[in-house]
Amino acid sequence: MKDPRPGEPLIVFKDVRVGFDEGNVLDGISFQVSSGETKVLLGESGSGKTLIMKLAAGLMRADSGQIMVTGQEITGMTENELLDFRRRIGFVFQESALFDSLTVEENVAFRLREENVAEEEIDKRVRETLRFVEMEEAIEKYPAELSGGMRRRVSMARALVDRPPIVFYDSPLRSFRGACAAGFRWRALSSIDRPSCSMTRPPRASIRSRRKRSSL
Ligand SMILES: Nc1ncnc2c1ncn2[C@@H]1O[C@H](COP(=O)(O)OP(=O)(O)O)[C@@H](O)[C@H]1O
Ligand SMILES: [Mg+2]
Numbered sequence: 001m002k003d004p005r006p007g008e009p010l011i012v013f014k015d016v017r018v019g020f021d022e023g024n025v026l027d028g029i030s031f032q033v034s035s036g037e038t039k040v041l042l043g044e045s046g047s048g049k050t051l052i053m054k055l056a057a058g059l060m061r062a063d064s065g066q067i068m069v070t071g072q073e074i075t076g077m078t079e080n081e082l083l084d085f086r087r088r089i090g091f092v093f094q095e096s097a098l099f100d101s102l103t104v105e106e107n108v109a110f111r112l113r114e115e116n117v118a119e120e121e122i123d124k125r126v127r128e129t130l131r132f133v134e135m136e137e138a139i140e141k142y143p144a145e146l147s148g149g150m151r152r153r154v155s156m157a158r159a160l161v162d163r164p165p166i167v168f169y170d171s172p173l174r175s176f177r178g179a180c181a182a183g184f185r186w187r188a189l190s191s192i193d194r195p196s197c198s199m200t201r202p203p204r205a206s207i208r209s210r211r212k213r214s215s216l
Contacts, residue, residue, distance in 0.1 A: 009068070010035045010166065011056050016065030018051060025051055029065070050094060050170050057168050058085045070165060087111075090159030090167035096151040098143040098158070104130070105139045108157045115162070129157040 009032050016029040025048045033039050043049050054060040055067055058074050067075045074085060098107045105126055112122045130136040133153040143151055159167050 008035050010070060012068040014066040016055065016062045016067060018063050053168050053170050057089055057091050058082050088164055090164040092155050092159045092169045094170040096155040098151055098155060100143050104141050104154050107154060108161050111162050125161055129161045133157045
C-alpha cells in the first residue's frame with residue numbers, strides 16, 4: 001500500500017449500502033476524503049459511524065456500492081487480499097479492544113511479533129510509541145489496571161506501532177476527560193506523520209434530530 005500524496009483521494013465511497021435484519025443502516029452513502037483534508041462525520045449513536053469506518057478499514061463488507069482506499073478498490077478484493085489489506089492499516093476501536101490477558105507491552109507488540117520482527121527492534125518501537133502516547137510507565141501493566149482513557153492511548157499505540165499508511169480512529173474524543181486531555185488528543189492526532197481518519201458524535205446536548213441515519 002503506497003502512502004498517498006497530498007490532495008490525492010484517500011477514501012472514496014460510492015453509493016454504499018449495508019443492511020441487517022432490521023433493514024438498511026447505510027443507504028446510498030457517497031463521499032470522498034483526500035489526503036490532508038479534514039471531513040467530519042457526525043451522527044447520533046447507532047446511526048452507522050463505526051460501520052462506515054469498519055467498511056473503509058476492510059473489517060466488514062458492503063452489500064453494494066464501491067469503496068476505494070489509497071487507490072485500491074477494497075470492495076472487489078478476495079478474502080486473502082482483504083486480509084493483507086487489513087494487516088497494513090491501523091484501527092483504534094471505540095472500546096479499545098485490547099487483549100485483557102496480555103500486558104500493555106504484549107498488546108502493542110502483537111502485530112510486530114506476528115510479523116517476526118526482531119525482539120530488539122520490537123522493544124525499541126514499542127517504547128518509542130508508548131512514549132509518544134505518554135504511556136511508557138504502564139508498559140508492564142494489564143488493561144484492567146488502566147483507566148478508559150489510558151486504554152485508548154494504548155490502543156492508539158498498538159495501531160501506530162507498525163507505521164501503517166493510514167490510521168482509523170473511531171470516536172477519538174470519547175473517554176478523554178477535560179480540556180487538558182482533549183489538548184493531548186489533538187496534539188497526538190496532529191503530530192502523527194501519516195493520514196488518519198476519525199469519526200465522532202455530537203455532544204449529548206446538541207443532539208436534536210432523532211433521525212437514525214448518518215449524513216455527510
Ligand atoms: N454486525 C452487525 N449486525 C447487526 N447489526 C449491526 C451490526 N453492526 C452494526 N449494526 C447496527 O448498525 C447500526 C449502526 O451501528 P454503528 O455503526 O455501531 O453506529 P454508531 O457508531 O454511529 O453509533 C446500529 O443500529 C447497529 O445495531
Ligand atoms: Mg460507533
